[in-house]
Amino acid sequence: MKRLRHGLCVGLGLVAFGVGTDIAGAAEQHGGGEPVLSLPALVREATENNPEIKAARQRWEGAKAVVPQVQTLPDPRLLFGYQRMPMVDPPEGPFYGVGQEIPFPGKLRQKGAISEREAEQSEQEYEATRLHVIARLKQAYYDLHFIHKSIEIVLRNKEILMQFQKTAEARYSVGKAAQQDVFRAQVEVSRVLDRLAVLEQQKESLHAVVNRLLNRPPAGPLGTPEEIHMTPMTRSLADLSQIAENASPVLLASGKRVKRGEEATALARLEFYPDFELSARGTRNERINDNGYEVMLGIRIPLYYQTKQRQGVRQALSEVAGARDSLTATTQELLFQVKDAFVRAERADRLVKIVRDAIIPQATLTLQASQAAYAVGKVDFLSLLNSLLTLQENELELHGEMVEHEKALARLEETVGGFK
Numbered sequence: 001m002k003r004l005r006h007g008l009c010v011g012l013g014l015v016a017f018g019v020g021t022d023i024a025g026a027a028e029q030h031g032g033g034e035p036v037l038s039l040p041a042l043v044r045e046a047t048e049n050n051p052e053i054k055a056a057r058q059r060w061e062g063a064k065a066v067v068p069q070v071q072t073l074p075d076p077r078l079l080f081g082y083q084r085m086p087m088v089d090p091p092e093g094p095f096y097g098v099g100q101e102i103p104f105p106g107k108l109r110q111k112g113a114i115s116e117r118e119a120e121q122s123e124q125e126y127e128a129t130r131l132h133v134i135a136r137l138k139q140a141y142y143d144l145h146f147i148h149k150s151i152e153i154v155l156r157n158k159e160i161l162m163q164f165q166k167t168a169e170a171r172y173s174v175g176k177a178a179q180q181d182v183f184r185a186q187v188e189v190s191r192v193l194d195r196l197a198v199l200e201q202q203k204e205s206l207h208a209v210v211n212r213l214l215n216r217p218p219a220g221p222l223g224t225p226e227e228i229h230m231t232p233m234t235r236s237l238a239d240l241s242q243i244a245e246n247a248s249p250v251l252l253a254s255g256k257r258v259k260r261g262e263e264a265t266a267l268a269r270l271e272f273y274p275d276f277e278l279s280a281r282g283t284r285n286e287r288i289n290d291n292g293y294e295v296m297l298g299i300r301i302p303l304y305y306q307t308k309q310r311q312g313v314r315q316a317l318s319e320v321a322g323a324r325d326s327l328t329a330t331t332q333e334l335l336f337q338v339k340d341a342f343v344r345a346e347r348a349d350r351l352v353k354i355v356r357d358a359i360i361p362q363a364t365l366t367l368q369a370s371q372a373a374y375a376v377g378k379v380d381f382l383s384l385l386n387s388l389l390t391l392q393e394n395e396l397e398l399h400g401e402m403v404e405h406e407k408a409l410a411r412l413e414e415t416v417g418g419f420k
Contacts, residue, residue: 034221034222034223034224035223035224036223036224036225036226037141037144037222037223037224037225037226038226039138039141039225039226042137042141042210042214043134043137043138045214046133046134046137046213046214046215047130047133047134049214049215050133050213050214050215051215052129052132052133053126053129053130053133056122056125056126056129056130057126059122059125059126060119060122060123060125060126062122063115063118063119063121063122063123064119064122066115066118066119067112067115067116067119068112069115070108070111070112070114070115071108071109071111071112071115072108073100073101073102073103073108074100074101074103076098076099076100077098077099077100077279078096078097078098079095079096079097079098079099079279079281080094080095080096081094081095081096082094082095094283095281095282095283096281096282097279097280097281097282098279098280098281099277099278099279099280100277100278100279101275101276101277102275102276102277102278103275103276104270104273104274104275104276106270107267107270107271107273107275110263110266110267110270111267113263113266114260114263114264114267117256117257117259117260117263118256118260120256121253121256121257121260124249124250124252124253124256125249125253127249127417128248128249128250128253131249131413131414131417131418132414133213134410134413134414135410135411135413135414136213137210137213137214138406138407138410139407139410139411140206140209140210140213141210141225142225142228142403142406142407142410143206143403143407144203144206144207144210144222144225145225145226145227145228145403146399146400146403147199147202147203147206148203148224148225149399150199150396150399151196151199151200151203153392153395153396154192154195154196154199155196157192157392158189158192158193158196160388161185161188161189161192161388162189164185164188164381164384164385164388165182165185165186165189167374167375168181168182168184168185168381169182171377176377178381180381181380181381184381184382184385185381185385188385207221207222210222228402228403228406230349230352230402230405230406231405231406231409233342233345233346233349233409237338237339237342240338240342240412240416241335241338241339243416243417244334244335244338244415244416244417245331245334245335247416247417247418248334248415248416248417249417250330250334250415251327251330251331251334252417254323254326254327254330254331255327257323257326257327258320258323258324258327260323261316261319261320261322261323261324262320264316264319264320265313265316265317265320267316268309268312268313268315268316269313271302271308271309271312271313272302272305272309273302274299274300274301274302275299275300276297276298276299276300277297277298277299277300278295278296278297278298279295279296279298280293280294280295280296281293281294334415337411337415338412338415338416341408341409341411341412341415342408342412344404344405344408345405345408345409345412348401348402348404348405348408349405351397351401352398352401352402352405355394355395355397355398355401356398359394360391360394360395360398363387363390363391363394364391366387366390366391367384367387367388367390367391369387370383370384370387370388371384371387
């Protein structure tokens with residue numbers, strides 16, 4: 001935005017005084033055929049259609065489906081075979097049975113708890129993705145508003161400069177102005193045309209950005225943003241920081257990662273305990289027309305606990321410690337983002353008031369005085385042109401700071417988890 005605003009300020013911008021119905025007609029003709037873009041409608045469309053949001057939603061749904069799977073006993077085994085034992089009566093015959101692995105009590109519950117934390121983390125990541133996409137959409141929308149406003153203003157500026165050119169030509173024809181005044185006016189008109197080409201390119205690029213976030217074809221038509229109004233900041237920095245710590249999806253997801261690590265540590269400690277396998281099989285004695293059966297209990301012994309189970313606990317402890325450090329870093333970054341966006345919004349609010357209420361009225365009076373003085377030959381053309389460009393730069397700054405204010409609020413909304 002700073003580079004964009006700097007480029008527009010060099011010889012271009014907008015003006016605060018009327019120069020007749022032709023100027024207003026030029027601006028109206030430029031944007032007259034495009035539909036008006038409603039930001040709430042775009043947000044709803046992005047929430048429903050954006051592929052990043054939909055993918056995050058599917059990951060959350062998939063994570064929830066894992067929970068009942070890991071809490072369920074392993075699939076049983078059916079046993080079929082044939083035995084030959086000459087010393088046993090009967091010496092040979094078929095057998096059949098079933099086997100079931102039974103984890104040590106508490107292991108399945110612990111696996112379910114880990115999966116629940118992972119599902120909760122996926123839920124927060126989905127919410128963070130949704131807020132991130134909406135924030136990007138809003139910022140692109142506000143940038144697009146700035147571009148559309150700038151195009152409208154540059155067209156108006158062109159009309160004003162053409163009037164200046166006619167005035168300079170008239171004064172030159174009667175020997176009251178230098179020819180360089182005419183040339184300078186022509187140069188400024190050419191620079192306006194050059195800037196219009198740049199602005200049109202930037203507008204099309206922002207159209208593609210918005211369309212991509214809406215999952216529309218990037219080259220498709222879009223429309224003209226609505227007029228923006230500055231949203232008042234009603235919360236203090238301390239309130240926003242507290243909201244962020246309690247409700248930010250990024251921070252909540254990091255917290256769920258810590259809880260998941262704690263559950264994984266508990267499961268790793270349970271791995272020191274043996275698992276069981278219960279099996280039963282039946283046999284058929286055809287000689288005496290009778291059935292027999294046998295029941296067996298198998299125990300998985302954690303014999304290699306020094307290099308397996310103990311290292312598993314060590315791994316889990318390291319991972320949960322890393323998750324806690326990551327949570328601390330995320331908290332610090334989050335609070336920085338809250339303060340940065342807050343002070344940017346405050347700065348923009350102060351600058352808007354100063355530029356709108358003091359600087360622009362003063363610059364307008366200066367330009368009007370320069371116009372009157374140039375008409376009677378009391379100031380040169382360069383002074384008149386500088387007065388115009390100064391006013392234009394200030395009014396462009398006004399619109400730029402209004403956009404920066406709204407973009408800062410959009411970033412705040414993403415960071416703190418939305419304003420309730």
